[in-house]
Amino acid sequence: MLHSTRRRGRIIAAAIVVVAGALGILSAESASAASPITSGTSCVADEASGCLQGKVIDDNRNPVPGAKITVTSPSGASGSAKTAKNGSFFFKVSEAGAYTVELDAASLPEGVTPKTSTLTVTVELSNITPAGFALNGHVKGSVNSGPAAVPYYQLVWQQFSQGLLLGLLLALAAIGLSLIYGTTGLSNFAHSEQITLGGFLAYVFAVQLGINIIVSAILVIALTALSGYLQDKLIWGPLRKRGLGLTQLMVVTIGLSLALEYVFQLLFGANVYPVATNLELNTGPLDITPTAYWSMLVSVIVLALVGFALIFTRLGRATRAVADNRALAAASGIDVERVIRIVWIVSTGLAGLSGVLYALVNGGVYWLTGAQLLLLVFAAVTLGGIGTAFGALIGSLIIGVVANMSTLFIPQDLKYATGLVILIVVLLVRPQGILGRKERVG
Amino acid sequence: MKLSTPRRRIVAGLAGTAAIALLVAGCATTTPSATTSSSAAVQPAAAACGSGEDSSSTFALGSFLPLTGSLSFLAPPAVAGVGAALSDINAAGGVNGKKACIISQDSSDGDHKATGDSNIKALIQAKPSAIVGPESSSVTHNILPVTQPTGTVVFSPAATDDALAGEAHFFRNVAPNASEGDALAKQILTDVPGAKVGILVFNDAYGINLRDTLQSSLEAGGGSVVYGKAGQEFPSTETSFGTIVNNVLAAQPDVIAIIAFEQTAQILPALGSAGFAGSKLYFVDGNLSDYTKTAGVPDLTGAKGTQQGVDADKSFKAELNGWYKANDGKGKDLGGIYNYGPESYDAVITLALAASLAGKDDSASIEPFILPVTGTTGGTVCKSYADCLKLIKGGTKDIWYQGPSSIGPLNDQHNPSTAYVGIYEASGKNTAAKFLTGVKATIGK
Secondary structure, three states: OHHHHHHHHHHHHHHHHHHHHHHOOOOOOOOOOOOOEEEEOOOOOEOOEEEEEEEEEOOOOOEOOOOEEEEEOOOOOEEEEEOOOOOEEEEEEOOOEEEEEEEEHHHOOOOOEOOOOEEEEEEOOOOEEEOOEEOEOOOOOOOOOOOOOOOHHHHHHHHHHHHHHHHHHHHHHHHHHHHHHHHHOOOOOOHHHHHHHHHHHHHHHHHHOOOOHHHHHHHHHHHHHHHHHHHHHHHHHHHHHOOOOHHHHHHHHHHHHHHHHHHHHHHHOOOOEOOOOOOOOOEOOOOEOHHHHHHHHHHHHHHHHHHHHHHHOHHHHHHHHHHHOHHHHHHOOOOHHHHHHHHHHHHHHHHHHHHHHHHHHOOOEOOOHHHHHHHHHHHHHHHHOOOOHHHHHHHHHHHHHHHHHHHHOOOHHHHHHHHHHHHHHHHHHOOOOOOOOHHHOO | OOOOHHHHHHHHHHHHHHHHHHHHHHHHOOOOOOOOOOOOOOOOOOOEOOOOOOOOOOOEEEEEEOOOOOOHHHHHHHHHHHHHHHHHHHHOOOEOOEOOEEEEEEOOOOOOHHHHHHHHHHHHHOOOOEEEOOOOHHHHHHHHHHHHHHOOOEEEOOOOOHHHOOOOOEEEOOOOHHHHHHHHHHHHHHHOOOOEEEEEEEOOHHHHHHHHHHHHHHHHOOOEEEEOOOOOOEOOOOOOOHHHHHHHHHOOOOEEEEEOOOOHHHHHHHHHHOOOOHHHEEEEHHHOOEOOOOOOOOOOOOOEEEEEEOOOOHHHHHHHHHHHHHOOOOOOOOOOOOOOHHHHHHHHHHHHHHHHHHOOOOHHHHHHHHHHHOOOOOOEEEOOHHHHHHHHHOOOOOEEEOOOOOOOOEOOOOOEOEEEEEEEEEEOOEEEEEEEEEEEEEOOO
């Protein structure tokens, strides 16, 4: 079967040569017909031949067409051709060994000069051998289309803005985690799967069902909030009533987290599922996509709403009372179970929103998206002060910015570790976290 | 079993969350699969090995493929290759007069070592004749310490880490990374002489090994690596690529090579948003696929990539597709991904022929015959299990099986002596749209 592929390839290559020759595209000036060297616009190597190929480019990496290339085989056979419009040349040769490849400087257009005009390369059969020329100078009208030079300060700023973006997305999840901890004392390891669930639901609504992304986001928040309600009603509430210790509860959350991860994988496989559909260019002062700006704005507004609701509304005050002293809150007539249930609903809804935005900004969601963020969210919450909403926001921003800016100095691989190092340092100095109050610890 | 109240509640709670997840899935899995007509009658799949069916009496093939994890998108073609091979074997009368059976376990990926570690133990306990898999080099490194003391043959269709050469009881019919990194470097230098290359590589045995060979071949050919050198890998669990893209572009590469698995679907939109031209990207292996349905991917026309293994011919692809659709795919076909399908098929056939020559089904008996079957000592060429078996039954001991993977005989390092690396060019968002040339790599010892 390979044989047939090769034969097909050879026929195609031959056809291309014939057609190209007829159209006069190829200025092949190959020697005699017996020459084992043929030039063309492409080359397929096989058992009996190798490809000697390359490009002639100027110092802007743009192609230089019409440059004359001559190759000479070890046995003295030679062939020559002019580079095509895209600057490339291909020689199909049937002899292995050392070839010389010569660039005719006289054939070059004005503005470019060869760095070297002769190359010696070793050709193997059934293989390709590159032998191109990068010239000095550039042809008139050639502009550099490669990535522009990035001054260091600009890179620093770019990484800072990436950090800000990551921080704000983390904060949405972190506030929920912090509120749950504040009101119930539970470290919810399954919070990360609420993020993943949010992302997957957004994929289903926005991409599969084609619903407008804003409507989708609202539906996702509603559904993830519902999952929080169900969880508290069916799992956490009853377990609290049974007086289960926090350690046992935490183990349940870890188990739930793993179970949900594998449920996601069972349902979706390991693929990345996109939520956005169009390619957007980075723009504006932060050098991020328009969607990323919107996501940041949504995040800031929602965080502000939650923060002010905690301070100024009845429910918010009740929540803080429960967080401060549950027994006292209950004694003063606050329905603690109701408050906790609402905290679960809000927290999971926020995590769902976080998942939507994270998937929108980062090109998609897969079964472990939340799991990757879990430690960062925990670090953010602990850093900011467990149980405080604004602390979670500040902690998230610090973790996001430090992690992303650390890549300026240390390997990419370690960037999330830096967030955790900061965590340890801050906790050594200020055990209650940045905004946490002293009496809560110990 | 009667559940106490809280336990029942937990179950109900889990069920509630699962219900939401199922709602998600209900929508997710309704995507209609492309229909490809398979006219040829598909052989039924080999049965799973029953109790008592092990290598002492039956050709019990252990299948250890990444059914879950970040590599699971590459499982279907390998599952189809293994399955189609066993079907062909059983259609030709089985091995040593008895139908072959399969014991399948999930290898998962290198990030889920616990899954692979416990599954390989379960697989070994079932006493397979030999194991086909894993696909990941990292997982292979993890499991060899478990399989080697038992003498069980492990035959990988896809583990390409150079360092696996010469491992005891380990065979592979895929070219090690060195050959692919070299082919990719030559293609890059063809397109941009003296290229400055940025490499986005994830931190994994496979990724680092391939990066190293790509880097050394580039540097030998006058190119250079401006980003992605040792210490500039990204974590294999990364989900946010903005900072990584900023860093690679700040190095001003002429072209960017992406050495990653699933992460590629998130890298491409990030590169596109930053304005890097899709035509200047290079892909390898598993990420050389069709991104038409992936959101936010820039036009990739002109991008190129390499893939180990031969571009299998249409009839073999159709056989794999038909088998997968009728069996494990439950109506879904392979979706145009055939990576390591031919290699998986040939691994099974090679092992079964070795068992036929040995006249026994256990690893210790099979192992000495593996190299001869691949043609290491020459012999009469045969191209299918049925034909080779006829030769064996007719008394020919020196057979040389040449299957769809088109590799050369295995060498004494248990690597193929020659293997093909295909070079492809992208059109639109399909990176494997056009086959440019196959490069036959000779693998040193």
